[in-house]
Amino acid sequence: MNRRESIKAIGIGTVSAGLLLDACKPKTPEDVKAKEVEAASADRLPVEAERDKKLNSETFFTAHEMATITILADIIIPKDERSGSASDAGVPAFIEFMAKDKPDNQTPLRGGLRWLDLQCLKLYNLPFADCNREQQLAMVEEIAYPAKAKPGMKQGVAFFDRMRNLTATGFFTSKIGIDDLGYVGNRPNKWEGVPAEIIQQYGLQDVKFGSGKS
Amino acid sequence: MGDIQIKESSKVYDAVIVGSGAGGGMAGYVLAKAGVKVLMLEAGPYFDPAKHSSQLKWAYESPRRGASTKERANGDFDAAFGGWDIDGEPYSRKDNTSFDWFRSRMTGGRTNHWGRISLRFGPKDFQPDDGVSERWPVTYDEVKPFYDKVDRLIGVYGTAEGLENEPDGIFLTPPKPRLPELFIMKGAAAAGVKVLPGRGSVLTEKLPGNNDRGACFYCGQCGRACKVYADFSASSCLVIPALKTGNMELISNAMVREVLTDNKGLATGVSYVDRETLQEYRVHAKTVILGASSCETARIMLNSKSAAHPNGLANSSNVVGKYLQDSTGSSQSGMLPQLMDRKRFNEDASGSINIYAPWLTDNKKLDFPRGYHIEFGGGMGMPSYGFGGNTATLNGVLPGKDGKMKEAGGFGASLKDDYRRFYGTTFGMAGRGVGMARIDNYCEIDPNLVDKYGIPALRFHYKWTSDEINQAKHMQETFSSIIHSMGAIPTSQAHGPDDMWGLAAPGRIIHEVGTTRMGNEKQKSVLNKWCQAHDCKNLFVVDGAPTVQQSDKNATWTILALSMRTAEYILEQRSKQNI
Numbered sequence: 164m165n166r167r168e169s170i171k172a173i174g175i176g177t178v179s180a181g182l183l184l185d186a187c188k189p190k191t192p193e194d195v196k197a198k199e200v201e202a203a204s205a206d207r208l209p210v211e212a213e214r215d216k217k218l219n220s221e222t223f224f225t226a227h228e229m230a231t232i233t234i235l236a237d238i239i240i241p242k243d244e245r246s247g248s249a250s251d252a253g254v255p256a257f258i259e260f261m262a263k264d265k266p267d268n269q270t271p272l273r274g275g276l277r278w279l280d281l282q283c284l285k286l287y288n289l290p291f292a293d294c295n296r297e298q299q300l301a302m303v304e305e306i307a308y309p310a311k312a313k314p315g316m317k318q319g320v321a322f323f324d325r326m327r328n329l330t331a332t333g334f335f336t337s338k339i340g341i342d343d344l345g346y347v348g349n350r351p352n353k354w355e356g357v358p359a360e361i362i363q364q365y366g367l368q369d370v371k372f373g374s375g376k377s
Numbered sequence: 378m379g380d381i382q383i384k385e386s387s388k389v390y391d392a393v394i395v396g397s398g399a400g401g402g403m404a405g406y407v408l409a410k411a412g413v414k415v416l417m418l419e420a421g422p423y424f425d426p427a428k429h430s431s432q433l434k435w436a437y438e439s440p441r442r443g444a445s446t447k448e449r450a451n452g453d454f455d456a457a458f459g460g461w462d463i464d465g466e467p468y469s470r471k472d473n474t475s476f477d478w479f480r481s482r483m484t485g486g487r488t489n490h491w492g493r494i495s496l497r498f499g500p501k502d503f504q505p506d507d508g509v510s511e512r513w514p515v516t517y518d519e520v521k522p523f524y525d526k527v528d529r530l531i532g533v534y535g536t537a538e539g540l541e542n543e544p545d546g547i548f549l550t551p552p553k554p555r556l557p558e559l560f561i562m563k564g565a566a567a568a569g570v571k572v573l574p575g576r577g578s579v580l581t582e583k584l585p586g587n588n589d590r591g592a593c594f595y596c597g598q599c600g601r602a603c604k605v606y607a608d609f610s611a612s613s614c615l616v617i618p619a620l621k622t623g624n625m626e627l628i629s630n631a632m633v634r635e636v637l638t639d640n641k642g643l644a645t646g647v648s649y650v651d652r653e654t655l656q657e658y659r660v661h662a663k664t665v666i667l668g669a670s671s672c673e674t675a676r677i678m679l680n681s682k683s684a685a686h687p688n689g690l691a692n693s694s695n696v697v698g699k700y701l702q703d704s705t706g707s708s709q710s711g712m713l714p715q716l717m718d719r720k721r722f723n724e725d726a727s728g729s730i731n732i733y734a735p736w737l738t739d740n741k742k743l744d745f746p747r748g749y750h751i752e753f754g755g756g757m758g759m760p761s762y763g764f765g766g767n768t769a770t771l772n773g774v775l776p777g778k779d780g781k782m783k784e785a786g787g788f789g790a791s792l793k794d795d796y797r798r799f800y801g802t803t804f805g806m807a808g809r810g811v812g813m814a815r816i817d818n819y820c821e822i823d824p825n826l827v828d829k830y831g832i833p834a835l836r837f838h839y840k841w842t843s844d845e846i847n848q849a850k851h852m853q854e855t856f857s858s859i860i861h862s863m864g865a866i867p868t869s870q871a872h873g874p875d876d877m878w879g880l881a882a883p884g885r886i887i888h889e890v891g892t893t894r895m896g897n898e899k900q901k902s903v904l905n906k907w908c909q910a911h912d913c914k915n916l917f918v919v920d921g922a923p924t925v926q927q928s929d930k931n932a933t934w935t936i937l938a939l940s941m942r943t944a945e946y947i948l949e950q951r952s953k954q955n956i
Binding site: 164165166168169170172205206208210211214215218219238239240241243257260261264265303307308309310311324327328331332333335336337338340341343344345346347348349350351352353354355356357358361362364365367370371372373374375376377 | 422428429430431433434435436437440441442443444446448449454458534535536537538539548549550551552553554555556559560562563566573574583588589590591592593594595596597604605607715716719720721722723724725726727757758759760761762763764765766768769773784785786787788789790792793794796797800
């Protein structure tokens with residue numbers, strides 16, 4: 164098969180990736196549905212499919228914890244002129260899933276959320292989620308900069324690091340985040356190297372790529 | 378209890394092959410194509426990339442965004458099932474040494490997760506002249522015709538460079554480097570390190586004479602397995618074509634216990650347990666071929682004790698399990714400030730390697746006997762689990778868009794923009810070097826441990842020495858000088874004598890070889906130069922186990938070439954009625 168035929172062939176197995184070509188278009192909406200379900204699960208072992216189903220049916224965080232996670236995630240990645248916020252991208256649900264999927268996250272996240280609430284109760288007599296915006300941001304300022312955080316804030320810094328990393332992954336791996344980032348791969352193409360104008364931009368036109376003989 | 382029965386097959390196959398990876402797959406392919414009736418046993422489930430690959434799925438189609446799981450140590454989208462820890466399949470270590478044993482139980486075995494980096498061993502890898510490394514009973518010239526045939530059968534890209542110990546193959550056009558890789562090439566040249574176009578088994582163009590495999594469409598996801606078979610996996614390129622001949626049968630989930638022998642000590646077949654039903658089986662064949670992966674092959678042989686083979690099958694030399702070798706590995710990563718706010722384009726490129734640095738230095742001037750090559754990578758890949766992990770550190774090291782420095786960490790619109798600015802600026806370099814073959818690095822049967830099928834389990838004893846540690850130090854110094862010449866910033870933790878210069882624990886590079894070494898003297902080796910057991914003429918080994926002394930080059934291309942050579946030898950011996 165040449166590349167053109169490859170790209171045609173790949174369409175059969177990846178209906179959900181939107182690559183379907185006319186030649187292999189199923190006849191009815193039911194066919195499409197059936198093929199999508201098949202294509203979406205064919206790459207999972209039974210044990211994997213069962214585990215994901217089980218994890219999705221369980222709940223780890225309380226409603227209060229989820230509310231706090233949502234506020235924090237949106238403070239870390241807010242809506243701006245280019246894209247939506249962390250919660251628009253489904254980050255809180257992703258963090259809930261990762262707490263169940265990687266149980267090592269559970270104590271640092273649950274304990275960190277409680278630590279945060281206790282700090283706010285001491286300072287403002289309110290849990291973090293019930294503080295006003297100004298109070299919330301003042302609290303986050305204390306734990307968002309590892310090098311300048313006060314000694315008593317280090318546990319908060321560790322918690323916030325974990326939240327920031329989970330939020331960044333959750334956001335930039337979502338559809339909203341991928342579009343924001345401008346990642347344009349994951350589709351059949353012909354790679355011919357870095358575009359010439361970009362090679363010029365960085366002055367790399369003289370870099371020699373092997374003998375040139377295949 | 379009391380109802381355990383062993384099902385005995387009445388059919389006698391010409392050959393039974395244990396394992397469906399590079400070695401087993403190639404032997405099955407050659408024999409089935411020649412009309413030999415073959416039974417292949419694979420300990421894991423069936424996997425056909427065309428049906429079971431996650432290729433072209435988006436990160437958000439995984440609830441964990443591609444993070445690893447127990448079943449997929451290399452990530453949720455990776456083709457390979459397996460890992461270092463498998464429920465119910467324990468192993469142990471001796472004398473506080475370390476060895477981590479990766480098992481890849483599925484059609485195609487380890488070829489599902491490898492980087493498709495396809496390098497030939499050179500003349501000096503087979504016949505080293507460093508005064509320390511042992512020589513193979515074969516030379517490069519003897520293996521070369523088989524490397525050539527493997528290149529034509531499977532396909533490999535690269536460029537002809539005419540370097541003595543980095544032999545050229547029959548190459549397809551290599552993919553061009555990504556932008557960070559161009560910076561690496563420039564920086565490495567300035568640091569005095571020669572960087573070559575990669576050599577990878579991906580069809581960058583149609584493979585002449587093959588209509589079953591597609592050409593690469595550059596999604597960069599070979600690790601997920603290619604639905605159009607444009608990359609090399611033993612499943613798509615060897616096992617499935619062998620099954621199509623009608624001469625080979627494949628049984629999945631068949632975990633082999635031992636090789637059966639007769640009173641003369643010849644192999645008569647194997648016994649295995651079905652991992653799903655726990656039914657026990659015995660199957661018979663005129664020839665037994667082990668390609669179960671180096672340590673599993675040694676385990677099967679050591680567990681196959683009989684009156685004729687009291688020390689384990691074909692182990693009169695007591696060498697089975699000895700001379701275990703994994704490659705050394707040490708790495709660094711960095712970022713290029715020059716590339717911040719870089720223009721976006723599709724940079725997925727090939728899923729194998731685009732550039733690498735072969736070992737061209739004379740070890741006589743160094744304090745370690747054998748060298749390493751460097752694998753490089755970088756570019757604007759699909760964001761997945763762990764994305765932007767170092768952004769909140771780097772944003773305190775480099776000025777913002779306004780030219781001003783700020784405190785590392787942060788949140789909000791400015792942090793959100795940092796993730797965009799740093800995207801695609803990072804790169805990695807990984808050294809892969811020779812681990813020396815030593816008799817005291819080995820696996821053996823643990824007298825106190827069985828797996829959940831009752832099969833006695835392995836115990837490992839493995840230590841690095843100054844030969845490997847000094848080599849890792851040299852790697853780190855080379856990486857640092859390349860990063861410096863690139864005008865880049867190192868982003869990985871610094872390594873030093875305390876952590877053996879970042880040297881990965883034995884087993885972590887998953888290049889283990891050498892447990893049933895070849896040799897001309899039967900007192901000192903397990904196999905002859907055809908990978909035929911000295912003590913059992915109808916037993917052959919076709920995985921990495923026959924290796925005498927590994928090279929820095931990944932073993933796969935050599936496993937393929939030697940397995941093809943052994944399979945052709947079997948055909949010849951069959952026609953002479955010797956086996």
